[in-house]
Each structure stands twice: as C-alpha cells, then as structure tokens.
C-alpha cells in the first residue's frame with residue numbers, strides 16, 4: 247500500500263491542468279452499453295475507478311482501446327452478458343450505472359448492490375422505483391439486483407428522496423428512458439453538471455432528452471442510440487469541478503497563487519462565492535483561472551446541497567481549509583449527514599472540530615502540525631493532503647488508495663506547484679523520523695517534568711520507582 251509523505255509550509259505556485267471529471271466519465275462509459283457502434287471519448291482521466299469500470303464493462307461485452315493519452319474508444323461487441331459481479335461492483339458507486347443501460351438494451355440485468363465511498367447511507371431505492379415505473383420487474387436476492395423487461399415503457403417518475411434527488415439514479419433512468427417506448431417525464435431530477443454531461447452525450451447519439459440541468463426532464467424514447475456520423479462519434483468529458491475546487495482550497499490554505507487550466511467556473515459558482523467570502527481571489531482571463539489568497543482566512547457558515555449548492559464532494563476539503571480560519575465556522579452536510587470521517591484525522595493535526603449531528607463546528611487555530619493520519623474515503627484523503635500542505639512539519643497520510651480512485655496524479659500536480667509531497671510505500675522505514683518518537687526522545691521526555699507523566703509506564707526508561715508508582719496507582723491504594 248502507498249502513502250503520502252508531505253512536508254508542509256510551502257505556498258503553492260505555478261500552473262496545472264484540471265483533468266476530465268470522474269463522475270461524468272463513469273456514467274458516460276457505462277451508458278456505452280446501450281449504444282450501437284463505436285464512440286471515442288476524450289479527457290477520460292487515468293483513475294482507479296475508470297480502470298475498475300473498464301474491467302466491468304469488458305466483462306459485459308464492451309471492447310476498449312486507449313488511443314492517445316486521455317482518449318478511450320469503446321464499442322459493444324457482445325450483447326449477451328448481463329451479470330455485474332460483486333467483486334468489481336463493490337469497489338465503486340458508479341458501477342450501479344450499468345443497470346439502466348443493460349436493462350434498456352439487453353432486457354435483463356443482474357447487478358450486485360454497489361459499494362463506493364463509506365460516507366453514510368447510500369440506498370438505491372429511487373433507482374429501483376424509477377425502473378419499476380418504466381415497467382421493469384425487479385427483485386433483490388443474495389445481494390444482487392435481478393431486473394427484467396421486454397421493452398421499457400415511458401412513465402412519469404418522481405425522483406425526490408429525503409435528501410433531494412439522486413445523481414446516479416437520474417443517470418440510470420435517463421439512459422433507460424432514452425430507449426423506452428413513449429415519453430418519460432422525470433420530476434425532481436438531479437441537476438448536477440455530470441448528469442447534464444451524460445444527457446448531452448446521449449442526445450448526441452440520437453436521444454431526445456429535454457430539460458437538462460433542471461429538475462424536470464422530458465425524454466422521448468428512441469429505438470437506438472448510435473452516432474449519425476464521424477462528428478457524433480467523438481465526445482469530450484467535462485472538466486472535473488471537484489478537482490478544481492480541491493486545488494483552489496489547497497492554494498487558499500497554503501497562501502499561494504496558482505493558475506488552473508480546463509476549469510468551467512460556471513458550474514462552480516457556490517464554491518467560488520464561498521472562497522471569495524473567506525478571502526480568496528479567483529479571476530478568469532482567457533480561459534485560465536488565477537487563484538490566490540489575500541490576507542488571513544475568515545471563518546464562515548456553510549451547508550452542502552444538491553447542485554447548484556456547495557457540493558458534498560468538497561465538504562471535507564472546505565473543512566480542512568476552515569481549520570485555520572480565524573474564528574468559529576459551521577459546516578452542515580445536507581446530502582450525506584454522516585460524512586465526517588475526516589474530522590478526527592484533522593484533529594490529530596491540531597484542528598479543533600466538534601461534531602453536532604449533521605454539522606461540524608470548527609474553531610480555527612493559527613497553525614496545524616504534521617501528524618500520522620489515515621484517509622477514510624476519497625475526499626477525506628484530499629482534505630488531509632490540503633491540511634498537510636499547510637501544516638508545520640511532516641505528515642504521513644496512509645491509505646491513499648481512496649484518493650487514487652478519483653484524483654489523477656494529484657501528487658504530481660502538487661509537485662508541479664512546488665509542494666513537497668511524495669508517494670512512498672507504507673512501511674515503517676518511510677515514516678518521517680519526526681513522526682516516530684524514538685527512545686532517546688522519550689528518555690529526554692523523562693527529564694521533563696511536564697511530559698514525564700505521559701510516558702511513565704516504561705520501566706527501562708524511567709526506573710523502578712516510576713513502575714512501582716504505576717502498580718500502586720493501579721491497585722487503587
């Protein structure tokens with residue numbers, strides 16, 4: 247397993263390009279199961295999630311070819327398979343996006359219940375409700391969804407759940423409805439730019455989806471999805487707004503100045519407004535975004551919401567940033583109210599964070615300090631990286647395989663911006679000495695009255711007297 251070793255305290259500066267969006271690329275790739283003929287996708291990032299989905303899609307009869315660095319040619323060559331096995335599906339949430347295309351194009355699907363980041367409850371009841379409304383027979387047995395339909399039929403679907411709509415659910419239903427007989431209307435559809443990207447992709451291949459980017463979609467079913475000519479055979483994935491926001495927060499936290507290419511600020515309004523409120527300058531000139539922090543960070547209150555609100559996928563990074571804002575901030579996650587696994591890790595670095603239900607109350611400190619920390623999910627990993635870049639001293643961030651699911655070469659991009667961050671194997675030898683207090687340090691501590699009580703139970707360091715005292719205290723005398 248790999249980990250990052252980060253030496254904090256260097257302001258970021260320079261220019262990098264943001265990659266294509268993971269959460270747009272994955273549903274588009276899955277939708278290819280419903281498409282006849284080849285399509286060349288551009289700006290598909292090199293990510294573990296992309297590789298996992300390609301593995302799954304190849305077992306479902308999709309042939310793939312990486313052409314130039316970021317381009318991927320996909321084409322269905324076998325329409326028989328319909329089984330998406332647990333071993334692959336458990337690794338990522340977006341694998342549930344094969345359900346709609348398989349059902350619509352092949353009439354049957356057997357898909358394991360999906361995995362993904364451990365960020366709270368992630369049911370799929372809305373996906374199933376929508377597919378049932380389109381006429382699918384669905385059962386769940388032994389952890390698998392068994393779905394069947396001769397030809398799906400258009401229907402009216404209300405997709406509102408307790409926390410708003412569903413992103414991957416809307417993706418599944420859009421593909422299913424695109425090939426259904428008749429017209430489907432989806433009320434309370436997700437408006438996220440990644441959903442719009444999938445809709446644009448399907449429309450380019452002959453689908454008739456109207457209302458993209460609004461909560462009310464009208465989808466007129468067609469018989470097939472296929473490129474009408476060479477121009478329609480190519481599609482470019484949108485830039486990753488979450489990666490862009492993460493880099494903006496990294497520069498804000500390290501007081502640097504960077505330039506970002508391949509960013510669409512129009513889909514980042516809520517994030518940009520919030521960062522400006524905190525004291526971050528964000529300007530666009532000729533397609534390049536300049537980000538720099540001016541003065542001390544100000545505290546704020548904020549709430550994650552479905553698009554166009556602040557995305558839950560930047561909540562962890564924003565929390566890292568607010569740990570050093572001067573004053574009290576409150577973050578509430580209205581999409582995943584339990585998505586706070588990063589908070590105790592930030593506390594290891596000296597942050598003051600208290601959890602209150604779906605909120606975290608952050609009391610800003612002047613400086614974080616490097617520590618051993620553990621990534622628990624994709625965006626939590628990014629939050630720890632940001633915090634480590636600004637902390638005093640070195641940090642070791644374990645379990646960065648979570649980060650590799652969704653950030654393309656993040657450490658290389660940060661190195662390009664001047665950060666001292668390295669990927670090393672997770673072994674004891676690779677942990678910075680400053681994070682492994684050695685015996686001589688403890689010996690020194692023994693001479694320091696204030697620290698002595700913390701390390702007293704080591705007989706060979708502190709002598710028999712200290713040990714005796716322990717025994718006496720434990721026995722209650």
Ligand SMILES: CC(=O)N[C@H]1[C@@H](OP(=O)(O)OP(=O)(O)OC[C@H]2O[C@@H](n3ccc(=O)[nH]c3=O)[C@H](O)[C@@H]2O)O[C@H](CO)[C@@H](O)[C@@H]1O
Nearest residue numbers: 269340367368369370371372373407409411412413414581
């Ligand atoms: C691969 C991908 O695109 N992942 C994103 C997608 O996940 P994903 O599509 O899994 O998230 P959803 O939009 O479905 O979930 C949003 C909320 O709806 C609830 N819900 C969802 C489905 C359902 O059937 N019933 C239900 O109650 C969930 O528990 C959650 O509280 O959107 C999330 C919310 O923007 C992001 O954090 C993820 O990065």
Ligand SMILES: C=C(OP(=O)(O)O)C(=O)O
Nearest residue numbers: 339340362363559624625
């Ligand atoms: C939560 C995320 O991914 P997934 O839905 O694949 O778990 C994410 O991209 O932040």
